[in-house]
Amino acid sequence: MFRVVFDRDGRNVFDMNVGETDINQGISDLAFEATETAVIYDGSEQYSFSGVAACVADRNTYAVTK
Amino acid sequence: MRSSFRIFEGKSGEMIGRVMRTGEEEISKLSFSHNEVIQLRSHLPQDAGNYRVECWVPEEGGEFKVVLIDMFSVAGSYDGGADKTTFDITAYGTFLTGAPVFCIDGDDVIAEGVIDKDGGDYLCIFDGDVSDSDVYFMYFVEGNKGFMSVPVVGDVITVQQETGDREITVRYFEEGDNV
Numbered sequence: 001m002f003r004v005v006f007d008r009d010g011r012n013v014f015d016m017n018v019g020e021t022d023i024n025q026g027i028s029d030l031a032f033e034a035t036e037t038a039v040i041y042d043g044s045e046q047y048s049f050s051g052v053a054a055c056v057a058d059r060n061t062y063a064v065t066k
Numbered sequence: 067m068r069s070s071f072r073i074f075e076g077k078s079g080e081m082i083g084r085v086m087r088t089g090e091e092e093i094s095k096l097s098f099s100h101n102e103v104i105q106l107r108s109h110l111p112q113d114a115g116n117y118r119v120e121c122w123v124p125e126e127g128g129e130f131k132v133v134l135i136d137m138f139s140v141a142g143s144y145d146g147g148a149d150k151t152t153f154d155i156t157a158y159g160t161f162l163t164g165a166p167v168f169c170i171d172g173d174d175v176i177a178e179g180v181i182d183k184d185g186g187d188y189l190c191i192f193d194g195d196v197s198d199s200d201v202y203f204m205y206f207v208e209g210n211k212g213f214m215s216v217p218v219v220g221d222v223i224t225v226q227q228e229t230g231d232r233e234i235t236v237r238y239f240e241e242g243d244n245v
Binding site: 043045046048050051052053054055056057058059060061062063064065066 | 116133159160161162163164165166167181203204205206207208209210211212213214215216217219
């Protein structure tokens, strides 16, 4: 499981847990909906999910989408 | 402005990844911009830095779909014997074999191709003659909320909210030295 935290000027914009599902919570309150998927690619291999693909080598790609 | 992106292992809480940004070039809001194309850059930067685009909708709301285009200004080469068109994007960096690439053909239909490696060259391969087209990477995120953070390497970067009327925040920035 991953927990992803995105800060902007020190303020949490959203905070997510990957691998856990809670249909009563969302990105802004710590968890994913069951319909959402997080992808984290490091550019070492080609992967695709929904509209997000790893294209550039050795560069990270992150997404949460359904 | 300073911001950061951190990835933690869920159970232990250990930080396993971090992106720090020391400067941002642009913040664009796609508020109520259905079908409006926002151009984040029109040419390659001179500094050869690593640039990235992030966009997100943090709260639940109506359905949306936002599309990011990372386009290359390269000419295609059509091989009539093989009935294939190739675009050489080696000058733009290194890429992953099998990654999807797109172009709009003469009938305004989006065609999908694939990246292949030929020696040290990275080629975008399409069926048929689409040599007059612009080739690009395309990413999208959709749903009630969500985000994406992708590296951008092409000449022209655009974003568009194709579905919905959500307020979508987009950031285009150069990654910091400690990425």
